[in-house]
Amino acid sequence: MTVAYSLGIIILILNAAVPTIAEGQNIISPEEGCQIIPEHKLEIPVDKNRNTELNEASFNEIIDQVIALYEPLVAIHGNHLSVEKNWKSSTVNAYARQVGDKWQISMFGGLARHEAITPDAFALVVCHELGHHLGGYPMKRWSWSSTEGQADYFAGQACAKKIWGEQASKNAAFRETIAPYPQKLCDQTWDSEADQNLCYRISQAGKSLGNFFSNLRNSNPPSWNTPDMKKVMHTESNHPTPQCRLDTYLAGMLCTELFMEDKIPGKNHPQGQNSREAEELAAQMSCTAFDGFSVGMRPRCWFAPKLAPKNGYY
Secondary structure (H helix, E strand, C coil): CCHHHHHHHHHHHHHHHCCCCCCCCCCCCCCCCEECCCCCCCECCHHHCCCCCCCHHHHHHHHHHHHHHHHHHHHHCCCEEEEEEECCCCECCEEEEEECCEEEEEEEHHHHCCCCCCHHHHHHHHHHHHHHHHCCCCECCCCCCECHHHHHHHHHHHHHHHHHCCCHHHHHHHHHCCCHHHHHHHHHHCCCHHHHHHHHHHHHHHHHHHHHHHHHHCCCCCCCCCCCCCCCCCCCCCCCCHHHHHHHHHHHHHCCCCCCCCCCCCCCCCCCCCCHHHHHHHHCCCECHHHCCCCCECCCCCCCCCCCCCCCCC
16 A cells, blocks of 8 residues: 555545535634634733723623513524623723523623723623624624624614614713714714704714724724725634724614614525625625615725625725
8 A cells, every 4th residue: 555545545534524614603712702802911900990870780781671671582583692891891992602592791890990981882882792693794714603793783774773772861962062073973874853862872882882993003093084094805713803893883873774684694594604695684684785885884904895886886
């Protein structure tokens, strides 16, 4: 038996022993999950609270309010939503995981104790983690999870509108504090005063998170009116820049399409979770240049559409 023949037999045996990873299969380890920010060294213990707006009671209350609205929606998909609320942890992060039919999010006090995190920004983090589970297309390769950019887009387009949509009086207060640039965007997009007020609130929550992201990077905070002009050739799965993430929250809040809560667009699509066909499904519940939208589309600083625009260059 020749050496080459023997090596060929060994390779065949090894290939047979390694299972094929089909698109849609979870290759994110349950221990790692998906994070709101990349790994870093900052920790904020309980006795070093930098945040005057959040304490243990408000930390738990915000999480409970969001989860109460989304538990039934996760159940529609045949799964159970569980949440870890760990105020005492010094971890400055948040996680999403899927283990079987258990869809999990983990929220930590270290994140809530950061001085840049407002109560609404913290709620938007909860929305982001839910977006990994429910946001759908575009998705991380070979994964159950939406990309980081899509989780941000879901937070602004779907989740924030759901959790604050009925809080008319509280939303109205943001009319007094909104900056001119996002106010102009909101007023041009939404006709009713109630929708405009909600738009103002989401924009301010997104700006607070953008400031938080830039703080961790020791970079200048993102600006309302200086969007990230980068145009990626391929959709990126990982965390965009702080400016790009602010742009994504703004895009989500300006999208007038209704996200269909009983669907996770593109997930386990027979043509592939990130196929053109999956994008067509996602276009039915989001704003795309393919459908002629000029505002509210996923920013090109992390998203590369497969569908050609109907009007102009995207």
